[in-house]
Amino acid sequence: MKTYIVGNWKLNFTVGEASIYLHKLLKAMPNYRDVEVVVAPSLIALQPLSLQVDRHKMKLAAQNAFYRDTGAFTGEVSFAQLRGIVDYAIVGHSERRYILREDDKMIAKKVAAAVRNKITPILCIGETESERAFGETADVIRDQLTGGLSEVSDDMLDKVIIAYEPVWAISSTKAAKAAAPDEIAEVVRLIRASLVDMYGAVAERVPVLFGGSVKPVNAGAYLTVPGVDGLLVGGSSLILNEFVDIIEVAKRVRS
Ligand code: PEP
Numbered sequence: 001m002k003t004y005i006v007g008n009w010k011l012n013f014t015v016g017e018a019s020i021y022l023h024k025l026l027k028a029m030p031n032y033r034d035v036e037v038v039v040a041p042s043l044i045a046l047q048p049l050s051l052q053v054d055r056h057k058m059k060l061a062a063q064n065a066f067y068r069d070t071g072a073f074t075g076e077v078s079f080a081q082l083r084g085i086v087d088y089a090i091v092g093h094s095e096r097r098y099i100l101r102e103d104d105k106m107i108a109k110k111v112a113a114a115v116r117n118k119i120t121p122i123l124c125i126g127e128t129e130s131e132r133a134f135g136e137t138a139d140v141i142r143d144q145l146t147g148g149l150s151e152v153s154d155d156m157l158d159k160v161i162i163a164y165e166p167v168w169a170i171s172s173t174k175a176a177k178a179a180a181p182d183e184i185a186e187v188v189r190l191i192r193a194s195l196v197d198m199y200g201a202v203a204e205r206v207p208v209l210f211g212g213s214v215k216p217v218n219a220g221a222y223l224t225v226p227g228v229d230g231l232l233v234g235g236s237s238l239i240l241n242e243f244v245d246i247i248e249v250a251k252r253v254r255s
Contacts, residue, residue, distance in 0.1 A: 003223065003250045004161065004209055004230025006061060006122065007039040007237025008090060010172075018045040021240065022052055028244050031057050032251045036230070038088050039237065043077055050085045061088035061122065064096060067109035069117075079110070079117040089114045090232075091121045092148055094167045098128075104147025112151035115159045122161045122209065122232065123148045125191070129168035138190055145194050157199050161207045163232045164188055169212025171235045178213045181225045188227040216245035223253045 013021060018041045029037065040061035041049055053060055066076035079089065091114060092107040107123070114121035125144035127137045145162070152160060164187055169179040188208055195203035210222050211232030222231060230250070236242040 001205070001207065001229055002034055002036045003254045004036045004038065004207060005243075005247050005250050006088070006090075006163075006209065006211075006230065006232045007037075007243055008061075008063060008093070008211075008232060008234050009039065009041050009238060010063065010095070010234060011042060012238055013041065013045065015042075015045045015048060018042070018049060019052060021238075022049055024240055025243065026054055026057060028240060029057065029247055030244075030251065032247070034254060035247060035250045037247055040088070040090055046082065046085050055087075059087040060085065061090055062086045062119070063090050063093070065089055065110065065113070067106065067113040069113070079113040079119055082119060083117040086119055088120045088122055088161070090163075091123050092144070093124045094126060094128075094165060094170060095172075098167070104144060104150070107148045108150040108152075111148055111160065112156075115152065115156050120159055120161060122163050124163045124165050124211070124232070126165040126167050126169075126212075129173075132166070132168065137187065141187060141190055142194050145191065146198065149198065154199055154202065157202060157206060161209060162191060162195070163209040163211050164191060165211040165232060171213045176213055178218060179210075181221050184210050184222065184225045184228065188225060192227055214246065216242050216249060219246045219249040220253050223250060 037058045038061050040063045065079045069078050069080035091110045096102045111121045127140040131140050207229040209230040209232050210228050214231045214233045
């Protein structure tokens with residue numbers, strides 16, 4: 001299985017800045033066949049960057065898209081429009097769940113729309129700090145997983161990636177704290193067991209990523225958590241040398 005290193009640039013970089021950063025990243029990053037490097041720029045930068053990116057070295061992801069392919073949906077951009085431009089899409093990121101009020105029903109439609117349009121959805125799930133404090137982590141994870149995958153049939157499962165992102169560990173969250181590897185291991189075990197309950201043994205092949213305050217110094221520890229196949233990186237993906245270091249850690253840890 002490949003190791004995934006996915007950079008989520010969120011609402012950062014103008015199109016020009018994104019292009020310069022991508023240029024520098026393509027020059028600086030090593031090309032490791034078993035490490036799949038993906039970056040998720042703003043929607044507006046995706047089309048120009050798709051002409052610039054070397055897809056042998058790196059892939060592009062959307063941070064979001066709309067679940068209907070066409071129609072009267074002012075302001076939306078569909079997965080159908082992104083087909084051929086991106087290979088991946090982040091779906092259900094906690095910022096979209098809690099700031100933009102996306103629910104599991106909408107997230108499920110987006111996951112299905114991505115797969116329908118040959119884009120691999122990276123479905124983000126994770127509990128908030130208070131849900132963890134109240135002992136609700138397992139229920140939240142199961143609900144978000146079954147909710148988000150409710151339109152994914154057995155034959156679609158190999159097109160899906162799951163990212164476990166505890167909301168309390170995301171660096172932009174107030175008083176964020178880095179998750180301990182054993183805390184991650186416990187939830188990743190639960191995710192994998194839930195997937196097998198839902199889909200049977202084929203679910204063992206679903207890549208599960210971890211995200212939340214990943215930096216070069218902790219990337220190795222997170223990548224060696226059993227069941228973790230890669231990292232979703234926010235803040236550190238905006239800093240060229242840090243993101244390159246994380247890619248290098250991934251290569252070292254996995255070889
Ligand atoms: C994220 O928001 O997906 C994320 C993982 O951010 P950070 O790495 O900055 O915590």
